[in-house]
Amino acid sequence: MKLTQSFLAGTALALVAGTVSAQDMTFVSWGGAYQMSQQKAYVEPYVEANPDVSVTWDESSAEAVARLRAMNEAGNITWDLVDVVAADAIRLCDEGLAMEYDPEDMLAPADDGTSAEDDFGDMIVSDCFIPQIAYSTTFGYRTDMVPEGVDAPSDICSIFDLETYPGRRSLERRPINNMEWALYCDGVAKDEIYDVLATPEGQDQALAKLDTIKDDVIWWSAGADTPQLLADGEIFMGSTYNGRLFSVIVEQEQPVAMMWDMQVFDLDGWIIPTGLSDEKLEAVKDFVYFATDTQRLADQAAYISYGPARESSAPLVGEHAELGIDMAPHMPTNPENAENTLLYNYEFWADYRDDIDAKFQAWLAQ
Amino acid sequence: MSDTTQNGPMLAADGTPLKRSLNRALRRQKLRALMLIAPLLIFVLVTFIAPIADMLFRSVENQIVSDTLPTATEVLEDWDHTTGTPPGEEVYEALYYDLYLAAEARAHTRLGTRLNYEYTGVSSLFRSTGRGLEDLGEEYQDILEDADDSWGEGAFWYELMTGTGDTDASLVREHRARLQALENARLTGDVGFAPSVEIMELLPQTTFAYTDFAVFTALMDEDVVAEEDPWEGVYAGLAQDLQTADLSGYDGPGAEALVAAQQTLAEQAEPINYTAFFESEDEDWLNPDIWATIQTYSSNYTGGYFLNAVDMQLTPDGIEMRPDGQRLYMVLFQRTLFMSLTITLSCILLGYPVAWLLANLPASKANLLMILVLLPFWTSLLVRTSAWKVMLQQQGVINDVLVWLGLVDDAARLVMINNQFGTIVAMTHILLPFMILPLYSVMQGIPPSYLRAAKSLGATNWTAFWRVYFPQSVPGIGAGSILVFILAIGYYITPEIVGGRTGTFISNRIAYHISSSLNWGLAAALGAILLAVVLLLYWAYDRIVGIDNVKLG
Known part of the structure; x- marks a missing residue:
């Protein structure tokens, strides 16, 4: 009896809550x-x-x-x-x-x-x-790890330049953005990137470029990884969302600086x-x-x-x-930061995401 | 004795035959027992068996293609992909009306996503074409409405299509079923429309399109069909019908308007051409490969997902291996198996001595040790995994100590995380209690006197352990190994965090396909294979070691 009563009361409460919770x-x-x-x-x-x-x-x-x-x-x-x-x-x-x-x-x-x-x-x-x-996906780097006598990196292609800027990098564990940067730094003109990337040869070209740094990259899957790796000094430079880097630099006051070149707007x-x-x-x-x-x-x-x-x-x-x-x-949109940018190509990635991701992951696993 | 062996069956106290009475009592008992376990049974069925069945079903299910393009896939059956030419006009015609309804129901893009797994580019092809479908009909609509306003009136159309004579509701039923398949829901309610038999014969395509419109308007929009203006697609159907229709024998509603419309269209409009329309929307529609893909995947059930899951693919020409650079899953399956075995083995090596200590130390010390085993067991998985990150990374605790000791050069710190090694270390630590606890419970049951007896009979320490103690602890090893191995093979979070490039498992890919690529069919196929591998290994274990030898506690 008691059980039934409390059950009924519970139902009634739920009903009342149901009407109140409209807002x-x-x-x-x-x-x-x-x-x-x-x-x-x-x-x-x-x-x-x-x-x-x-x-x-x-x-x-x-x-x-x-x-x-x-x-x-x-x-x-x-x-x-x-x-x-x-x-x-x-x-x-x-x-x-x-x-x-x-x-x-x-x-x-x-x-x-x-x-x-x-x-x-x-x-x-x-x-x-x-x-x-x-927002944008862009790079941050440790200012105290820049080799002596070398300018701080300001060019996206410095991520592929292991001689001038030795040290590990972190990149996202997916093809989007990485493939574009690789082609751009392999000499493909900015407005031709997606035409090239649509072809199997272009995809191979991008992976070949990424191959040059494959062993020096930590592949992240959560946006918080790169800020953490930077703060720990595990990497020299890494990509992540600009807001995450902002909090590392300004709020946590780590020796990290932004490299806005070829940031990808999204x-x-x-x-x-x-x-x-x-x-x-x-x-x-x-x-x-x-x-x-x-x-x-x-x-x-x-x-x-x-x-x-x-x-x-x-x-x-x-x-x-x-x-x-x-x-x-x-702000990523600040003119000084946005001198050289790329816009996330929604149409392209909606079509090629599955295909290129399969190749990219197979390449990663090798 | 003689009392009970009278003629006829034995009777119970109430006069019914004893056999029946006994059966009834037993049945009642069984029922009561069943009711007692019912909550658990239902729980297991709902939360465990049903999802697994659902997963197995999803890995072969492929109704989406024929649900979305029912007519087109049927017409396409006759097309031969080896000719290298696109299919004929009748396929494009069927595609137009299939796609029109699908676009209204917003289901065409879903099909685009599905087919994009098989052929890159289909996704945007369906999306962009879905937006332009109205243009074809609009052309004719404008011409007709300019000539006669009544073509723009819903009531006029309704009267025309319903006619005055007999009506036939079978088409409406068919189209309702189509829409239900598209919406994946049961649609109840009255359509309030049935085309007249006369009009159906005279204007078949128009009736087809108008019925789609009527069913959708009545069931999805919940509007009255007679009050709504028809879709642009209906005008395309009318234009097609009027190219050939013989109107001389027709005197139903709108007869005059139809004759006038036939004349107007003949004078002012180009004859309808679906192929040209789709070509103008996107040239890819003329690509035979796209059609071959649709044809290959038009059956209701497909082995395509399973083939993808073992690095093969279903092509119009049959089953093929995937190209070299795209083979991923076999590598991951092998890696998952290898790493799970390694983890199980290291758990045995580390767990055995601990369990032995636990079973043989005096109770007070054993309890303290037990707490040390259980404490990490009670700590969050994420915390333990992250702790290993702090320990193992290049600027981490272990490397710092090694550099401080001078064993490792500062410039050549060891890479111990974000690779296989890191995953094995972290997962061994996390799964260790699952090995220690069953081992401990088995070892507790081994009387210490056996070892002493062996030694007193002249065995060395090693012989006594190896010949007497170890064989008795094997059931514990078996139980622990099965637990650890099965847990390891499906592990996801730890490899994701510390696995890096070379230490990820197949489960990470399954998670990717569930939550990111939305290719649930492929994820289900991968999961089903993983399940099969586990069952196979379990069976092999049963054959070799015997499952009766496993003691969990």
């Missing part, structure tokens, strides 16, 4: 400093203005595509707003797992009246992708999963409208060195919230 939203992000910047710049001001809303974070962005696919198959989507890189947004859109949206309708115009579509411009790389920030943003209830969708849309306006995107840059995706936000980027340093010089 309880689950956001998915990457954890760490990045998620914290979203919490501070978007969620805290939003919740302050809408006290009935509560937000739960799920740090699953790295496997968001697989998780959403599994949730979709099980017919139970438990996420309301998901932060993913642009390439994953395209895949989610392809799989019908992300909702297509109309920027005019769902996003706020800029303060001067420019429409959201124009303000974000090319950043909207997919019909489902709501851009947030531009985008990160939100997608809304398909199949949300109307009520949930309204709540999510309301949040997205707020969180992607000009001021909010600029605010995020006060916590992390990623560039806001809106053109109108760039002039509003100010100082770091805690350290009080000017953030503009640390």
